[in-house]
Amino acid sequence: MRTLSLFIGLLFIALSSCTPSLFKGMAKEGKTTIKRGELFPLFGDCDSSIVFDTKIDYKTNSFSGMLVMAPADSNAYRLAFTSYFGLTVFDFEIGEKSFVVHHCLEQLDRKAVLSIFEQDFRTLLMLNVPSQCKVKKYSEGALTGYKLKTTDGKCCYLTNTSRKQWAAADKSGMITALEVRMSNYEAGFPKIEMNHPKLGLRMEMEIMKEE
Numbered sequence: 001m002r003t004l005s006l007f008i009g010l011l012f013i014a015l016s017s018c019t020p021s022l023f024k025g026m027a028k029e030g031k032t033t034i035k036r037g038e039l040f041p042l043f044g045d046c047d048s049s050i051v052f053d054t055k056i057d058y059k060t061n062s063f064s065g066m067l068v069m070a071p072a073d074s075n076a077y078r079l080a081f082t083s084y085f086g087l088t089v090f091d092f093e094i095g096e097k098s099f100v101v102h103h104c105l106e107q108l109d110r111k112a113v114l115s116i117f118e119q120d121f122r123t124l125l126m127l128n129v130p131s132q133c134k135v136k137k138y139s140e141g142a143l144t145g146y147k148l149k150t151t152d153g154k155c156c157y158l159t160n161t162s163r164k165q166w167a168a169a170d171k172s173g174m175i176t177a178l179e180v181r182m183s184n185y186e187a188g189f190p191k192i193e194m195n196h197p198k199l200g201l202r203m204e205m206e207i208m209k210e211e
Contacts, residue, residue, distance in 0.1 A: 019138070020156045022170045023145040029137035034146065036133070039157050040166040041126040042189060047071060050189070052205040054081060056089070059200045061107050063089050067205060077125055094118065096127045096151075116176060116201065119152055120194055123171055123178060128152050143167070165190070175199065 019028070037044065049070040056063045065083035072078040076095035082088050091102040099118045101109075108114070122128045128150040138145035142162035148155060150171075158168040165185055171178040175198050182190035184206075192205040 020145075020147060020170065022156045022158055022168060023138040023147075026138040026140040026143065026145055029139050031134065032137050033132060033134050034137075036126060036129045036131050038159075039126065039129065039146065040159055040164055041129075042166060042192075043069070043077070043125055051208040052192075053208050054206075055204045056081070057200075057202045058108065058113070063105075065089060066208065075127065077121075079121060090117070092117065092121065094121050094125070094127065096122075113201075116196065116199070119171075119176070120178060120203070122152065123150070123155065123169065124180065124192070124194065128155075 019026070043050075049068055052067040052069070054065060054067040063081070063083060065081055065087075067079060067081045070078050072093050073095065076093065076098065078091075078093050080088065080091040088103055088105075090104045090108060092104075093100040093102065099114075099122075101114060104114065108117075119128075129148070130151070133148050135146040135148040138147075142160050144159050144161045146157045146159070148157070153172055155169055155171045157166065159165065160167050163185075165182065167182050169178075169180040171180075176196060177198060179193075179195045179197065181193045181195075183193075184191045187207060189207045192203075194203040194205075196202070
């Protein structure tokens with residue numbers, strides 16, 4: 001029994017010390033404490049509405065349209081997604097500890113789906129990241145990675161410190177694992193891809209360009 005307990009303990013230590021796949025090839029810098037701003041939040045200084053061309057794929061359903069994101073209150077945002085034909089797909093209001101569904105299309109109006117949207121947008125807006133947090137730090141050239149515990153689970157963030165940009169994030173979960181990828185920054189905002197590989201749920205967002 002003692003041998004089995006020792007084996008399980010060593011296995012747990014080995015697994016917990018593994019470098020996350022997002023930080024593969026990066027050097028471990030040890031533990032430290034950072035402020036949320038060092039993760040370069042996309043909407044930290046947002047004080048007006050932002051419109052994104054958006055596509056959501058969920059199993060056999062696909063929705064394309066405009067996602068309007070606007071500050072609703074202190075540390076809260078209103079997110080309304082409307083198809084190009086004027087159909088409101090969803091209208092949410094989300095804060096650090098609140099989530100209000102003002103409207104949601106029937107195909108998506110399921111408790112499990114709404115819970116995923118809530119966690120995804122809270123992750124994207126960094127509403128689940130404490131203002132100051134303990135992290136495990138990784139680095140390679142201009143890239144810096146942080147592994148930390150958010151209010152709703154563990155998450156890894158990859159940043160480009162020379163450009164002061166958030167590059168990627170991986171949020172753990174047996175079924176609801178989330179991958180966030182940023183690319184092609186323009187006017188301070190990137191093309192955003194949020195993917196749940198095990199759920200068949202994927203969202204792509206790109207800031208709407210003025211014609």
